[in-house]
Amino acid sequence: MTSQILAKASSFSFRNMFVRESGAAGTGATGAALVGVGMESPDTLVSFRQVQKSYDGETLIVKNLNLEIRRGEFLTLLGPSGSGKTTSLMMLAGFEVPTSGEIRLDGKLLNNVPPHKRDIGMVFQNYALFPHLTIFENLAFPLKVRNEGFREIRYQVDKVLEMVQLEKFAQRYPGQLSGGQQQRVALARALVFKPKLVLMDEPLGALDKQLREHMQMEIKHIHQQLGVTVVYVTHDQGEALTMSDRVAVFNNGIIQQIDKPEILYERPGNSFVANFIGENNRLSGKLVSQDGDICLVALPMGERVVARAVNVGQIGDEVSLSIRPERVVLNDAAQAVENRFNGQIREFIYLGDHVRIRMEVCGAQDFIIKMPTSQFDSNLREGDVVPLGWAAEHTHALDPV
Ligand SMILES: Nc1ncnc2c1ncn2[C@@H]1O[C@H](COP(=O)(O)OP(=O)(O)O)[C@@H](O)[C@H]1O
Numbered sequence: 001m002t003s004q005i006l007a008k009a010s011s012f013s014f015r016n017m018f019v020r021e022s023g024a025a026g027t028g029a030t031g032a033a034l035v036g037v038g039m040e041s042p043d044t045l046v047s048f049r050q051v052q053k054s055y056d057g058e059t060l061i062v063k064n065l066n067l068e069i070r071r072g073e074f075l076t077l078l079g080p081s082g083s084g085k086t087t088s089l090m091m092l093a094g095f096e097v098p099t100s101g102e103i104r105l106d107g108k109l110l111n112n113v114p115p116h117k118r119d120i121g122m123v124f125q126n127y128a129l130f131p132h133l134t135i136f137e138n139l140a141f142p143l144k145v146r147n148e149g150f151r152e153i154r155y156q157v158d159k160v161l162e163m164v165q166l167e168k169f170a171q172r173y174p175g176q177l178s179g180g181q182q183q184r185v186a187l188a189r190a191l192v193f194k195p196k197l198v199l200m201d202e203p204l205g206a207l208d209k210q211l212r213e214h215m216q217m218e219i220k221h222i223h224q225q226l227g228v229t230v231v232y233v234t235h236d237q238g239e240a241l242t243m244s245d246r247v248a249v250f251n252n253g254i255i256q257q258i259d260k261p262e263i264l265y266e267r268p269g270n271s272f273v274a275n276f277i278g279e280n281n282r283l284s285g286k287l288v289s290q291d292g293d294i295c296l297v298a299l300p301m302g303e304r305v306v307a308r309a310v311n312v313g314q315i316g317d318e319v320s321l322s323i324r325p326e327r328v329v330l331n332d333a334a335q336a337v338e339n340r341f342n343g344q345i346r347e348f349i350y351l352g353d354h355v356r357i358r359m360e361v362c363g364a365q366d367f368i369i370k371m372p373t374s375q376f377d378s379n380l381r382e383g384d385v386v387p388l389g390w391a392a393e394h395t396h397a398l399d400p401v
């Protein structure tokens with residue numbers, strides 16, 4: 001089923017015209033990134049095989065990381081602070097050594113290759129430009145250390161300056177540019193020597209919201225234009241969904257799920273992913289029965305909910321149900337879905353383009369419904385008890401939290 005959804009989703013993807021699906025990774029379930037040894041596809045640029053990392057010899061910060069990064073893709077490592085994203089990136093860049101396991105770039109084992117020989121560009125949150133060199137000289141630097149001639153340097157630096165729209169600033173020093181402009185220089189410096197791979201670790205973290213959103217689009221467009229492979233690290237789920245072809249969701253040094261943004265959102269493989277990405281209503285219950293992909297869950301007050309059996313245990317085990325706020329329908333529309341209840345309205349939150357309604361539903365006090373303002377029934381009042389419901393298709397039965 002997942003592969004059908006994937007195939008369907010990918011046919012809409014612009015990037016798909018350039019990046020062929022290997023079909024190997026990203027089946028959507030917990031631990032799905034596991035890849036059989038010796039099965040590397042020609043589309044693979046980087047592979048992590050059973051990589052572990054401990055700084056103190058006791059605690060594993062990265063636990064058995066298996067990950068294939070495809071040629072030309074924009075892959076984001078997303079997860080809370082401390083989940084091992086930077087450590088994974090630093091091992092790929094060569095600044096940290098794996099405690100065990102292998103990392104390959106283009107099939108070649110990287111373990112003993114020093115950072116400057118890896119053909120990888122890097123962008124960090126603190127731009128790390130050379131303050132005493134002009135923008136031109138900063139950008140020329142990676143080409144000089146690669147022994148490029150002056151003409152070639154001039155040509156490549158001009159080209160990359162044009163790409164980040166900083167042609168006029170070539171003779172300035174970093175201190176004479178704004179934060180956003182400095183970050184563009186850092187981006188240009190990571191790209192100027194045409195590396196196979198560019199790594200970015202929270203590069204927009206220091207910018208204000210508006211500039212950050214602008215730069216997200218800019219980086220995404222540069223990626224599309226160049227077709228370079230990007231591995232991007234962020235803890236911001238909105239940023240990850242906006243920019244990426246695929247997202248690997250990290251928690252506790254483990255990839256929880258790796259997939260296209262729309263699959264992570266619509267088909268979370270476990271409760272961590274459901275809660276970390278997007279907004280989510282959670283109901284706890286016990287598994288009553290299961291028939292293939294479908295299951296029945298009993299809530300504490302006896303209500304029964306039909307759900308997709310995504311990540312459930314045995315009959316009688318605790319289950320956490322996940323329902324997105326925009327998938328809940330009110331009044332007449334509720335008659336068309338499998339799960340129908342009554343809910344009491346507690347509060348309206350008006351947000352311009354949409355309205356959020358906080359309700360008490362099946363014992364949950366903070367059950368959120370989200371609907372476009374254009375569909376909102378203005379006769380509704382706080383305290384009203386209204387029929388509501390949601391489809392089994394949009395109800396994910398997951399591991400208990
Ligand atoms: N050089 C280091 N020495 C010891 N512990 C470290 C070092 N770098 C990171 N850690 C620890 O490893 C864990 C993961 O860190 P990190 O990979 O930076 O996570 P993230 O980038 O997801 O926030 C954290 O608990 C952090 O304190």
Ligand SMILES: [Mg+2]
Binds near residue numbers: 086087
């Ligand atoms: Mg980090």
